[in-house]
Amino acid sequence: MAIGIKELAQHLGLSIGTVSRALNDRPDVSPDSRKRVREAAEALGYVPNQSGRSLRSGATGVIAFMMQTGHETTGQGDSFFMSVFDGVQSVLARHQLDLVALLCPSDENADDYLKRMVSRRIADAFILSSTQTVDPRITFLAKQGMPFVTLGRSQTDGGQPWVDLDFAAMAQQAVDRLVAAGHRRIAMTVPQDGANLGRVFADAAQAALTAHGLPFDPDLMIAALPSERGGYEAAQRLATLPDRPTAVVLIDPSHTTGLYRGLTESGLAPGHDIAVVGRWGPQAAYLSPSLTHFREDLFACGVTLCEALLASMPTYAEKYPGGLVRALCPTVLVPGDSA
C-alpha cells in the first residue's frame, strides 16, 4: 500500500537522492524537477517513512508532554491541560512538529516511566508537568542531555527553562484583598503531595501575612487532594478548626465545588460565613455565590512554554533568541461575591 521513495524515484525516472532533496527543499535541484517531484508525491500519496527518516537524522519531529494521572490526582481538570496543549501546538505547527501526551499509568513510578519513554526515543524533547519540589525527572533528563522544559518550578535545577503560574502573586493578592476586607485569620488549601506550587504559595502567603503584621499559623494550611474531594475534606477541617478562620484561599481549581458543598453541609454559607478566593475552573462559573478567583491565560502559557523549549533546542534556537527562558504567567483577580 504505502510506497517508498524508491518507487517514487523510479516512477519519475530520477534518483532517490534528487527526490529526497526536492522534497526537503534543499538546493541543487532544478525548479522543474522540484515541481514534478512535488506533484508526483502528492498524486501517489507518498509520505516519508518516519522510522527511516529519524534513523538517519536522529530526530523524530515529536515533542512529548508527560502528565501524571493518579486516581485522585486528576488535578486541574482537563480543560487546563487542553488549553495549554492548544497553545503549545500553535507554536509547534510552525515547525512541522507534533505533540503527543504521555500518560503515566497510576500504578507506575513516574521516574521509571519517563526513563522508558526517553529510551524509546519517541520524542526529541519533553515537557514535564506537575513538578515536585524535589523532582528526579529533572536531573535525569538533564543528565541525558535531552532538551526539556517544565511547566512549574522545582527546587531541583537542571538548568532547563521553565514556565509557571505566578502563585506568589496570587497568594499576595488574595491576602491583600482579604485583609483589606477585615479578615485576620485566613486559611488556605495546599497540595498533599510534594508539588512545588504548594511551597511557593505557602511561602508567599506567609510573607504577605507578616507584611500586614499578622501571625502565620501553620494549622491554617490545610493539605488537600487536588480534586473535588480535597475541597470537601478541607471544608470539614475548616468547620472544626478552633477559632475558626473567616476566609479561605484555594490553591486548586477543583477544590471549589467540594468546598462549597462541605461548607454548606456544616451550616456555613460560602461568601457569608467564610470568604472564599479560588482559582478559575470551568465549573466555577456556575457556582453561587459567584467565586472571587484568579483567571489565567493558559493558551498564552502554552505558547511561552513551547517557545522556551524550542529556544533550548540546538536545531531551533536560532529562531528563538534570548537564551534561557524562565517565565511567570500573569494572572488576574476577578472579583466575585464570595470574597
Added chain:
Amino acid sequence: MAIGIKELAQHLGLSIGTVSRALNDRPDVSPDSRKRVREAAEALGYVPNQSGRSLRSGATGVIAFMMQTGHETTGQGDSFFMSVFDGVQSVLARHQLDLVALLCPSDENADDYLKRMVSRRIADAFILSSTQTVDPRITFLAKQGMPFVTLGRSQTDGGQPWVDLDFAAMAQQAVDRLVAAGHRRIAMTVPQDGANLGRVFADAAQAALTAHGLPFDPDLMIAALPSERGGYEAAQRLATLPDRPTAVVLIDPSHTTGLYRGLTESGLAPGHDIAVVGRWGPQAAYLSPSLTHFREDLFACGVTLCEALLASMPTYAEKYPGGLVRALCPTVLVPGDSA
C-alpha cells in the same frame, strides 16, 4: 552518550547478531551468552534504538489514542479518559506496548490530523474516541489497513471492533424509573454536534416512552454543549418550555453542575420541582440534592477496549481469540435524592 548494539557486542567480544538474539529471547543462543549479554546491557545502560528497530521490523510498539479537544468540547472531564487510559495501559503493559495520546488541536480538522499521524507511522494501531454518527476517520483507517478500535459506535462501519457505553440501557432505565415515579413529560439533553451517542440515546428514549404509552416530543430533546455551560443553557431552555417537563435526563456528566445552577437561578429546585437523572462525574458527588446517576466502570471499559484492539492485530490476535469484539460496557443506576 547512548551506546549502540555494536559497541555492546564489541565490549562482549560477540557479534551484533548474537547480542540481538540474546536480547530478543530468540533460540540459537547459549544460556551463558544470554546471561552475559543481559548483564552487560544492564551495566552499560544499553537500550535499543527504536528508529532502527522499527525501520527493520515495521512496528513501533506504540498505540495511539486520539482525542479531540475543542474549546467548548472538553467533554466528560479528564477523569473519564484517565480511567480509560489506566485500563488500556494495564493491558498494553503485558505486551511491552505503550500508549500515547494524540490531541487534535482545536483549530485543525480531525480527519486531516489523523491522516498526518498515520503517515508519521508513530503508532501501530489507533484508538478513536468521540465517534461521530458519520465519521470519515473510520473509513480512512479501514482503507489504510491500519488496526484500530473505536470508543463509541458510529453509523460508518469500517469492520473494526468497538466498545461503547450502553446508552440505550441508560435511557431505558432512566425513563422506566421516572415514569414509575409518575413523570409524564421527560426532557433530555443531547449532544449538539454529530456525536453518535446522542442518536443512540434519543432512539432508546423514544422506544422506552412509547413502550409506556407516552408520546415522544422532539421539543424535549435539548441540544447542549458537552460542558457545564451546556447544562446551564439547558436549564434555561427547560425553564421557559411551554408545559414544563417535570424531569430531565442528562447525557453528559459535565451537564450536572450547570443544570443545577441554571435551575436554581430560575427558581426551580432540582429534585423537587424537576427530577434529574445524570451520569457520574467527579463533581456529581458533591451536589445537593445528591444525584441519581449512572456509574460506569471506566477502567474495565479500557481493558475491554484494548483487548478488542489487540484481537484485531495480526501480531497479537492469537493471544486474544474470539474474533471481532463489539461490546457494551454495563452501567448501574445509583439512586440519589434528585429523582
Added chain:
DNA sequence: CCGCAAACCGTAAACGTTTACGGCACTATG
C-alpha cells in the same frame, strides 16, 4: 576414526531515509 546432527555463532543483507561526494553538461571568462 568417520560422519552426522545439534548447538551455537558470525556475516551480511535488508529496512527507508539523508547527505557528502564526485561527475557531467553547460556557460562565462580569459
Added chain:
DNA sequence: CATAGTGCCGTAAACGTTTACGGTTTGCGG
C-alpha cells in the same frame, strides 16, 4: 580554445537494528 565556475544530478555510505543463511565447533553413535 582552454579553463574555471555553476547548476544539476546520480552514487553510495551511513543511521541501528533484525534475521536468513552458512559456518564452526562439539558430542555422540556407529
